[in-house]
Amino acid sequence: METNGKLQAKVYKLLDRVTKLQKDKVELKRQLHVLAVNMSRQEIPTVSDGLQIDEIIHRAIVTEYPYTTKSDYSAKTRKREIVQVRQMFQYLMYKYSAKALKAIGLTTGRHHSTIINARQTVTDLAATDRVYGIKLAKIESRIKASITDADNELVANLTDGTKNVDKNAHCLLMLSCGGLAVRTGLLDTIS
Incomplete structure (x- = not known):
């Protein structure tokens, strides 16, 4: 039989190993989170018809506000009609792209706090x-339909062996969706 001192030493060793494993788990989870956030900030790949997400959002906004041009998003004017459209564009860019606030601000010529x-x-x-709420809902449904169509087309092309599709584009598209998951806190479900 082992003496009390030897047993106690083994217990302390096991406790040290458990503590180290817990620290490693926390560190790995932190690294995963940092990696996901960094990858989500990458430029969003092109989707159907070669459009970027900002172009999809602009086209959706123009359906409800036909007088809107892309230059309105960075214009210095304080006219209510332009300001509301600019804010809507910034809101939708935040919601549907994986870009950081600073990147969205650079797109619209504003500070991240404005976003x-x-x-x-x-x-x-x-x-x-x-x-305004109805118009926003219509615009969002158009954006979702455009993004969903692009995702479906890309997935169909990946599963069809006859078409040559860059699988990295599909991974980046999924990571951009992962950026939304990070932003909405869905990453916390990974354990």
Whole structure:
């Protein structure tokens, strides 16, 4: 039989190993999170018809606001019609792209804090102004349909062996969706 001291030493060794494994698990989870966030900030790959997500969002906005041009998103004007459309574009870019706030701000010529404000303003305005809320819902449904069509086309091309499709594009597309998962907290479900 082992003495009490030897047993105690073995217990301490096991406790040290368990502690080290727990620290390794936490570190690996942190590294996974950092990797996912960094990959989600990469440029979004082109989707159907060679469009970027910002072009898809712009086309969806133009269906409800036909007077809108791309230059309106970075214009210095404070006209309500232009400001609301600009804020909607910023909100939708945040929601549907994996770009960081700073990158969205650079796209629209604004600071990242303006994007945060636009996100809150659009949410509040959609809740209080029924017409604005309906237009936003229509625009979002068009964006979702465009993105879904592009995803379906890409997946169909990947599964069909006769077409030559870059599998890295599919991985990047899935990672851009992963960026949304990181943003919405779905990554926390990975254990």
